[in-house]
Amino acid sequence: MPASPAALAHAHDLADFVTASPSSFHAAAEVARRLEDSGFTRLDESDPWPAQPGGRFFVVRDGAAIAWVVPPAATATTGVRIFGAHTDSPALKLKPQPTTGSKGWLQAAVEIYGGPLLNSWLDRELTLAGRLVLDDGAQVLASTGPLLRLPQLAIHLDRGVNDGLALNKQVQTQPVWGLGEAESADILGELAASAGVDAARIRGYDIVTADTAHGQVFGKDDAFFAAGRLDDLASVHAGVVALTTLAEPGAHIAMLAVFDHEEVGSATRSGAAGPFLADVLERVRLALGADREQQLRALAASWCASSDVGHSVHPNYVDKHDPVVQPVLGSGPILKINANQRYATDAAGAAAWHAWCDAAGVTSQEFVSNNTVPCGSTIGPITATRLGIRTVDVGIPILSMHSARELAGVADLHALTRVAASFFTA
Missing domain, CATH: 3.40.630.10 (Zn peptidases)
Known part of the structure; x- marks a missing residue:
């Protein structure tokens, strides 16, 4: 029906x-x-x-x-x-000193929040979102829009991946968000810009990742909803x-x-x-x-x-x-x-x-x-x-x-x- x-x-x-x-x-x-x-x-x-x-x-x-x-x-x-x-x-949550990187990639330092299916976070465009607390105690909401991605290793470099994928929660869950050196970038600046505030005023934050794809009705007779x-x-x-x-x-x-x-x-x-x-x-x-x-x-x-x-x-x-x-x-x-x-x-x-x-x-x-x-x-x-x-x-x-x-x-x-x-x- x-x-x-x-x-x-x-x-x-x-x-x-x-x-x-x-x-x-x-x-x-x-x-x-x-x-x-x-x-x-x-x-x-x-x-x-x-x-x-x-x-x-x-x-x-x-x-x-x-x-x-x-x-x-x-x-x-x-x-x-x-x-x-x-x-x-469940999500990935931004750590203190969150701007990291390696080999010319900018990355975000995150930890695991709750019990996510980690493999489902691979190869998706992610936003950073949550609250920023400023130097005067004011709290503002921030959401960057599509900014990050957790790219999966190509099958050519891991021929056994389809036999079972296990991600190292420290090493292999740090998403990329740009190119350059970590010393010259600041991911908190991206959050501050999305909230319309000065990054120098940020004194605390509770920030998580979220999938940016919109919810979708699909299937025979429009039976399903994914989000x-x-x-x-x-x-x-x-x-x-x-x-x-x-x-x-x-x-x-x-x-x-x-x-x-x-x-x-x-x-x-x-x-x-x-x-x-x-x-x-x-x-x-x-x-x-x-x-x-x-x-x-x-x-x-x-x-x-x-x-x-x-x-x-x-x-x-x-x-x-x-x-x-x-x-x-x-x-x-x-x-x-x-x-x-x-x-x-x-x-x-x-x-x-x-x-x-x-x-x-x-x-x-x-x-x-x-x-x-x-x-x-x-x-x-x-x-x-x-x-x-x-x-x-x-x-x-x-x-x-x-x-x-x-x-x-x-x-x-x-x-x-x-x-x-x-x-x-x-």
């Missing part, structure tokens, strides 16, 4: 969202831009927050953002529906679209929480293991006049849907998947289950998820790992542990996870957004 016009429009909007979000800091800024365009009010953490039922607010902390809609009838014990995701993706950083910008985008198109809030406070640093464990001030969500929830409660008991009652009435990508069955590696539970692209979003609670889903969460899917008219699939292939984890168990809130792990199935360019189903992307909207209101 051909992709619906709504699903195609959603995929093309996601492509624009990904292009605008080459780093977690850009993703948070793009979330903020879309929220402000939809009438949300930005709050500063150092200012008092208003007690305003019916308000639409958001706050940004580094590469993370939290937004919420307070229904007009909200009280101190009104529950919260939190749709959670993360803004970061960089779908893990987890697909979920961030779904949450933003669902929240900004929310016509009338339900009986709960609708909240979107997108965190940084999930790919490296979440243990930062802007990660899910940090205090950001707990801080915001407490301040929202205080603005509604809640005492400590009422705050705990509100948490008991709340849900978190932790949305992150999961594995579709791969037609060339079927043995890596569970022999029975085999989600596939285009057949709906997934409910993620793990006996060892690497995902937070339990029976109550499964029942709630299916109810939200039913309300949205969406068919869901289940995901569980092959017993011999341990699964990863998400922000779900972290959020459940930190807050004691009921949590369910969900997402969409993809292929090429942690590649520089990942593959999703057009129908699944749109379906996840519809379920997110149902979750906010049902």
Whole structure:
């Protein structure tokens, strides 16, 4: 069946969202831009927050953002529906003293961020993107556009490369960005120029690489969508679209929480293991006049849907998947289950998820790992542990996870957004 016009429009909007979000800091800024365009009010953490039922607010902390809609009838014990995701993706991250080179080539000194499929970064035009902190403490976003490339060694010089490619993470992952001698060049100057600032003013930076190719719909009946950083910008985008198109809030406070640093464990001030969500929830409660008991009652009435990508069955590696539970692209979003609670889903969460899917008219699939292939984890168990809130792990199935360019189903992307909207209101 051909992709619906709504699903195609959603995929093309996601492509624009990904292009605008080459780093977690850009993703948070793009979330903020879309929220402000939809009438949300930005709050500063150092200012008092208003007690305003019916308000639409958001706050940004580094590469993370939290937004919420307070229904007009909200009280101190009104529950919260939190749709959670993360803004970061595996990448190469710029080191200190980043301008290097060899034999007339200019190179960038990088280290590995998260767990990328390193071979997928070869022979792609890459941007450097992230934030610069200046001598007066000001923070500016920078994105160079296509600047770097990690060129692969020709097969004539490595006849056994197709028998297995192993890259030395120190020696063979340093991209080229120009010709000349390192002593006479400065890659920070390229970043400064892209941000319109003087390179001499840079005192700190958080800069990563990103693939510059635009997202693309393709395949029979426009079934597929490929782009960089779908893990987890697909979920961030779904949450933003669902929240900004929310016509009338339900009986709960609708909240979107997108965190940084999930790919490296979440243990930062802007990660899910940090205090950001707990801080915001407490301040929202205080603005509604809640005492400590009422705050705990509100948490008991709340849900978190932790949305992150999961594995579709791969037609060339079927043995890596569970022999029975085999989600596939285009057949709906997934409910993620793990006996060892690497995902937070339990029976109550499964029942709630299916109810939200039913309300949205969406068919869901289940995901569980092959017993011999341990699964990863998400922000779900972290959020459940930190807050004691009921949590369910969900997402969409993809292929090429942690590649520089990942593959999703057009129908699944749109379906996840519809379920997110149902979750906010049902």
